[in-house]
Amino acid sequence: MLTVHHLNNSRSQRVLWMLEELGVDYELRRYERDARTMLAPPELRAVHPLGKSPVLTDDALAIAESGAIIEYLVDRYGEGRFSPPHGASPARVRYNYWMHYAEGSAMPPLLLKLVASRIGKAKMPFFAKPIARRIGETLQASFIDPQLKLHLSYIDAELAKSAWFAGDTFSAADVQMSFPLEAASQRAGAKDLAHIHAFLERIHARPVYRRALERGGRYDYAD
Structure with a gap:
């Protein structure tokens, strides 16, 4: 089971x-x-x-x-569903890429942004708070936000080529990429990019996606 x-x-x-x-x-x-x-x-x-x-x-x-x-x-x-056939086809290569990109490249700057935003809110002597806050703000402005902009622009441009990450057919790569893009819509303005916004609307409209939400309970990233 x-x-x-x-x-x-x-x-x-x-x-x-x-x-x-x-x-x-x-x-x-x-x-x-x-x-x-x-x-x-x-x-x-x-x-x-x-x-x-x-x-x-x-x-x-x-x-x-x-x-x-x-x-x-x-x-x-899957019985042949939700992934291109194994091999070296362009669709399979693209599928494998996005399956790994989701956590290997998309999530690290989002996690860094979350950590940096909390630096100034951590427990510490009152006189250290302005310094910590400044460190967090500088880290975001000088490194994290430019990285997020780079990645999100890249993803948006890729989604302009096809409705789904592995091509014209929905696949598990779209499931895997859902979380970083949902998180980025909350933390980094991803929903302001037209093709990412359209992707999120497509997955959120799937009845099966809604059914999973009903089973899983609170999930703020679907808003």
Whole structure:
């Protein structure tokens, strides 16, 4: 039996979406973030040593990392759907690229932006707060925001070429890319770019996407 160890407001949501697209039965175990730290609860360490979500268990097998989980699900249950055939076709190369780009390139500057925005809000002596705030603001202005602009402009230009990331057909690469673009729409103005905005509208309009939201619970990034 497939079990998704699901954390609210997290990458785990796209695993639920992928499962709903596949039409596979699964069990959902919910975990809630600590309201103060926003970290995952310690109970997740009983499932995986890193204590992160998502984790998928399939009988005795435990798989972490959303990209690895999605690839496993598509390979096992897809029956040729949601990914181009294996090989060196342009569509497969493009599919593999976006599956890895989502976490390897798109997410790091978004995570840095989140961390930098919190530097000035951390607990510290009052006299250090202006210095910390200035460090965070400088880091964002000089490095993080230019990087985000570069990546988002690139993604928007790529989506101008085709409706979906691997070409003209919806695939698991679109599921994988959903979280960075949803996060960027909240933190970095991605929804102001026409093709990214249209992509987000397309995925949010999918009935299966809405069904995954109903199962997963609170997910602020879909707004």
